Amino acid sequence: MKLSKRIALCGLLTATALVLSLVEKMFPLQAVVPIPGVKLGLANVVTLFALHELGIRETAAIVFVRVTLASVFMGSVTGFLFSLFGGILALFVMRLLLPREGSWFSTPGISVAGAAAHNVGQIGAAILVLGTTDVIGYLPLLLLAAVPLGLATGAVCAAVLGHLKKLPI
Amino acid sequence: MLRKFGLRPGDWAIFACVLALAAAAGLPFLFAPAGALTCEIMQDDTLVRRVVLAEGYHDTITIKGETVTNVIEIDGKTVHFAQSDCPDQVCVRTGTLTRAGQLAVCLPNRVVVRLIGAGQEFDAVAS
Amino acid sequence: MKTRWLAGLAAAAALLAGCGRAESSSDFYAMDTFMSVTVYGSKQETAQALTTSIEQEINALDRALSRHRTESEISALNAAEGMVVTVSDETYAAIERAVQFAEWTDGAYDPTTAPLSDLWGIGTEAPAVPAQADIDDALTRVGWQNIELFPDNRVCLHNGAQLDLGGIGKGWATDKVHALCADTLGVSVLARLGGNILGYGENPNSKEGTWNIGVADPDDQANVVAAVAVRDESVVTSGDYERFFEQDGRRYHHIFDPETGYPADSGLRSVTVVSADSTEADALTTALFVMGLDKGMAFAREHELKAIFVTSDKQIYTSPAMGAQYTFRGETAGYTDAS
Numbered sequence: 001m002k003l004s005k006r007i008a009l010c011g012l013l014t015a016t017a018l019v020l021s022l023v024e025k026m027f028p029l030q031a032v033v034p035i036p037g038v039k040l041g042l043a044n045v046v047t048l049f050a051l052h053e054l055g056i057r058e059t060a061a062i063v064f065v066r067v068t069l070a071s072v073f074m075g076s077v078t079g080f081l082f083s084l085f086g087g088i089l090a091l092f093v094m095r096l097l098l099p100r101e102g103s104w105f106s107t108p109g110i111s112v113a114g115a116a117a118h119n120v121g122q123i124g125a126a127i128l129v130l131g132t133t134d135v136i137g138y139l140p141l142l143l144l145a146a147v148p149l150g151l152a153t154g155a156v157c158a159a160v161l162g163h164l165k166k167l168p169i
Numbered sequence: 170m171l172r173k174f175g176l177r178p179g180d181w182a183i184f185a186c187v188l189a190l191a192a193a194a195g196l197p198f199l200f201a202p203a204g205a206l207t208c209e210i211m212q213d214d215t216l217v218r219r220v221v222l223a224e225g226y227h228d229t230i231t232i233k234g235e236t237v238t239n240v241i242e243i244d245g246k247t248v249h250f251a252q253s254d255c256p257d258q259v260c261v262r263t264g265t266l267t268r269a270g271q272l273a274v275c276l277p278n279r280v281v282v283r284l285i286g287a288g289q290e291f292d293a294v295a296s
Numbered sequence: 297m298k299t300r301w302l303a304g305l306a307a308a309a310a311l312l313a314g315c316g317r318a319e320s321s322s323d324f325y326a327m328d329t330f331m332s333v334t335v336y337g338s339k340q341e342t343a344q345a346l347t348t349s350i351e352q353e354i355n356a357l358d359r360a361l362s363r364h365r366t367e368s369e370i371s372a373l374n375a376a377e378g379m380v381v382t383v384s385d386e387t388y389a390a391i392e393r394a395v396q397f398a399e400w401t402d403g404a405y406d407p408t409t410a411p412l413s414d415l416w417g418i419g420t421e422a423p424a425v426p427a428q429a430d431i432d433d434a435l436t437r438v439g440w441q442n443i444e445l446f447p448d449n450r451v452c453l454h455n456g457a458q459l460d461l462g463g464i465g466k467g468w469a470t471d472k473v474h475a476l477c478a479d480t481l482g483v484s485v486l487a488r489l490g491g492n493i494l495g496y497g498e499n500p501n502s503k504e505g506t507w508n509i510g511v512a513d514p515d516d517q518a519n520v521v522a523a524v525a526v527r528d529e530s531v532v533t534s535g536d537y538e539r540f541f542e543q544d545g546r547r548y549h550h551i552f553d554p555e556t557g558y559p560a561d562s563g564l565r566s567v568t569v570v571s572a573d574s575t576e577a578d579a580l581t582t583a584l585f586v587m588g589l590d591k592g593m594a595f596a597r598e599h600e601l602k603a604i605f606v607t608s609d610k611q612i613y614t615s616p617a618m619g620a621q622y623t624f625r626g627e628t629a630g631y632t633d634a635s
Contacts, residue, residue: 256420
């Protein structure tokens with residue numbers, strides 16, 4: 001892929017991730033699952049996709065810019081650190097599993113691992129920032145939710161990748 | 170259904186790892202679940218929100234009634250009515266709830282905010 | 297082996313914590329306030345049944361005694377324009393007690409101050425200080441002597457008086473709850489009827505078995521300035537912070553002095569009365585508030601009442617009968633224990 005094309009794709013994916021972050025704010029998931037920090041994780045679709053199509057460096061850049069801009073839009077500083085830790089950890093875990101995609105793991109399976117890693121990173125950041133381990137109490141429920149939510153976003157990503165194969169990027 | 174997803178054997182290992190992690194993180198809490206300071210928000214007979222409070226957790230809950238709208242703010246381990254457009258303002262003036270057993274009520278909107286948990290010092294407060 | 301040990305521990309813990317205890321609670325809205333009743337008993341059905349009958353009883357009382365419900369007996373009496381009206385045994389008994397309290401407190405508690413609160417618009421969208429002429433006019437209709445009781449449940453209101461049992465209604469309901477509890481064997485009950493709190497039986501959550509009731513800080517009602525330990529008694533508080541409005545930098549609250557037609561300006565923020573008779577406690581919090589600290593304290597001493605006075609200069613006074621039931625808790629909020 002040419003450099004200009006990669007940069008354009010990075011920008012496009014960042015914008016998509018940002019829109020997805022904002023869109024999922026509209027789903028009142030917290031009303032159904034009453035724990036702070038629970039969300040659909042739609043932006044993870046973009047991370048997984050970018051890992052596929054670009055490299056880990058580009059993906060890290062996309063995650064960083066998405067998290068920063070989303071925090072600016074939503075005006076939450078503590079939320080920024082939580083999402084950043086979560087996003088980076090998810091990125092690394094998915095990167096580790098990706099070489100075995102198709103053989104050992106499926107795309108939705110990797111997405112579940114990413115979602116779980118995101119939660120662990122989030123809570124890890126919360127422990128560091130808040131100086132209390134109380135927040136670990138949220139982790140079990142977040143992880144339980146990560147399985148169906150990760151499967152759903154992973155399925156979306158798999159579908160997108162499947163269609164994209166037919167397009168010349 | 171799962172087959173359609175094209176799940177691979179390794180996926181089950183991932184699920185098992187995630188669930189094991191959840192169990193490991195939850196174990197200490199299973200043995201002392203009742204004590205955690207929990208905020209419960211009711212409107213009439215319906216539970217609007219029940220959340221275990223922790224330092225640094227922020228949330229703003231807006232409850233729209235027929236004529237009155239309440240804004241309730243959770244800030245770390247405390248909760249208070251930040252705003253209400255009712256005439257009496259009793260809920261806002263009740264102040265910030267910080268300990269188990271405290272409660273604040275907005276009569277016009279029939280909203281009750283209370284803190285539950287261990288170490289409740291008073292059974293009730295006369296006001 | 298290890299799992300068996302764990303299971304044994306869990307069973308022991310369940311036994312210790314439970315002791316075959318059942319609990320039933322109910323939150324509801326009645327008498328223009330929030331109510332919450334929790335019943336502890338040995339059987340779930342008993343606890344549940346008592347909670348339900350308490351709620352039903354209170355709703356029935358609300359229908360009979362409310363001044364704001366057009367179908368209530370009190371509304372019928374107020375609309376009778378001086379004619380004699382026959383009411384139910386229950387309503388008659390409540391009116392009779394209201395008149396007794398008014399006589400006893402020399403009118404400091406008066407069940408006919410409704411024209412004043414209506415005139416001031418307390419609790420409405422637009423409360424305001426009325427013109428003196430309007431207050432004087434309203435005062436001609438105020439006075440418990442205007443209530444005349446006849447035999448056979450007949451009542452009549454003279455001089456355009458309006459009856460409002462709001463000042464004893466929650467106390468009356470609390471006493472009903474108390475009676476219902478006493479009829480049920482082996483239960484403990486915590487009933488919170490707005491500002492009236494009843495702790496009945498042995499508190500299963502405390503070592504001493506008493507109920508620890510806080511007295512609210514008038515400036516921050518989530519917090520307390522005093523605590524009272526009770527058993528089979530109710531704690532009632534009336535304060536200027538419950539319903540009020542501000543005009544030109546002054547605060548006007550809902551407890552009216554039947555003498556002046558203005559909110560009682562007695563230097564008090566709140567009065568708390570502890571008594572097994574919640575109707576009495578309800579009427580007396582209002583009466584002592586209107587009397588003010590000196591007269592109120594003298595009255596409490598004379599009749600051996602348990603009372604707590606919170607003044608606007610952040611002093612807390614208790615009557616001698618209060619004794620060891622009372623604990624001062626207002627240090628952090630800047631109050632001084634003056635008793």
